[in-house]
Every structure is written in C-alpha cells, then in structure tokens.
Amino acid sequence: MKQIFRTVACALAALLAVGNAAAADAYPSKPVKILVGYSAGGAVDAIARSVGQRMAATLGQSVIVENKPGAGTNIAVKALTTAAPDGYTLLLAANALAVNPSLFQPAPYDLDHDLTPVTMVGRVPVVFTVREESAIKTVADLVAAAKAKPGGLTVATPGNGSTPHLAMELFQHTAGLKLSHVPYKGGAQAITDVLGGHVDVVAVNALEVLPLVKAGKLRVLAVMSADRSAVLPGVPTVAESGYPGFEASVWYGFVAPAGTPKPVLAALHNAVQKALESKEVREQLAAAGGVTLPGPPEQFAKLLKSDAARYGKLIREAGIKPD
16 A cells, blocks of 8 residues: 555656646746836836846746735735746735734735745845934934933834834834834835924935935934945944844845746746846946845745744734734
C-alpha cells in the first residue's frame, strides 16, 4: 500500500512539474496588470508605471497599471487575492500590506496564505520636519520640548495607521516621550498646517517635503532610515541622533496571488530586477531620497514577516485604530 501511495505521489509531482514548465513556456501570452492601492499621480503609482514600462520590454507584453484606492489599500489587496494565480495580476504594495492585518479587524487577509512575495522594489525614508522658523532645531530639541510638556507638542501625519504615524509612534516609544497625534487625510494638508504653525511637527515620506526643504521653508530634523539620504546628506538619522538601531522607512514591493507557479514567479522576478537596473528607475527613487532594493523573494518575505510582527505589536499596545 505504501508503494502505491509513493507511486501516486511521484506521478502527481511529475504532472505538476510538467504543468509548471508549460506555464513558464507559455508565459506571458497577454498583458500583465499591476494593481495599485493608491490614487493616480502618487509615489506608488509613479513607481508602478516606471517599473512596469521596463518590465514590458523584458516580458514582451504590455504592463498595465490599474489604480484601486480605498480602505487603506484593502480594496486593491482583495482584487489581488481573488485574481487567478497565473502571473497576470500583481500588486505593488507598500508598508500597509504588512500593517493592515493588525490594523483592521477582522484581518482582511492572511499574509502567509493569500499572497506570494515576488520582490522588493525600493525604499524611501520617513522624515520628521518642522517649519524653518521653529525653535526646534534638532532631535534633541524635540525630545527635550516633548518631555518638558508631555502631550503639549503636536505631530501631524497622513492618517491613523499610515507608515509615518507608526514611525512616530515607534520613535515616541523608543525615546520615552508623548506627542499629540493629529491625523490628516494625506500628507499635503498636514504639511500645509505645519507651515502655517497649526501643528509643531509633521512626519511624512521624504518625497513630499523635499521641494519645501530646498525652498528653505521646512527643516528636516532627522531621517528615520538606517542610513542617511543622498538628497539630504547633511541630515542625521534617528540612530545617529542618540537612538541606535532605530529604523522606519516606506518600502515598495511586488506580490502575487498565492499559488502562482514558481516558473512564472521567476519570470516576473527577473523582469523586475532588470527594471531596477535601469538608470531611469534608480534616478526616480533617488530623487525621492530613496534607493532601489533588488534581491530574492525570500528577502521580501522576511521583511513582510518582521514588519507585520513589529507594527502589529505597536498597534495593539498603542490601541491604534484605522481612520
């Protein structure tokens, strides 16, 4: 009987291998769609279109970007997880992918069972910024002012559960201080209000404040990435400012539906890696203060798991709720 089971198992494995090989040989035979859980014109949308254009050259098929904003990117993730696992539907995700299973209850999806990591794309630092006229000049100044008057300083972010919000919550926990959070519906109004003196500090990704920093209207106190940003070389990291090991960045990466054949995933991974080698994509991320992050799917899977655990713990302990 055991021999029969072994024979059947071997036969099934052989059939699966043949099926995967056939899928790889035929792939792609039609356009590939990249889902984006944010509105057109934003950072994730721009990166999806830039990378997708170069993926098309490698795949020999058109790559189409489809925007599905709303519900904290959960609408786009739902569209991905209900799509056929054939390599023709991808999602360019950011940190919300790892955060939302803890932020929203019941969990809208299961990272381990509903999705397959394809590859990282890049990383952009979160920064915290004040208006140029502010008396707060450094991270040390911010910490001193916050500890002198707990809850007296206000910090604006693009919304509850956003990466900048969670980054500032992590910083408060690390530094042992308390700021009053003021959530906005996006970074633009938050930046406007810090310029107008209505809030003391704003936490956003570097891309959103660079023009105003260059114009001398905003001052970046620190970048939250592990390394300094090439576009803000004179600005220290939080780790350099007295909090070793601190890191919080906005990352981007591609995921596919669970069950996508390995040969198809390999073809997609290869197409993205070639796109990340292009001067245009590298310069686009560099202009936003970020870097490309080529690497194997296992690297992205590890990041998803670690961020889900790190931010999940923070969300539970701080009682953070979605907007």
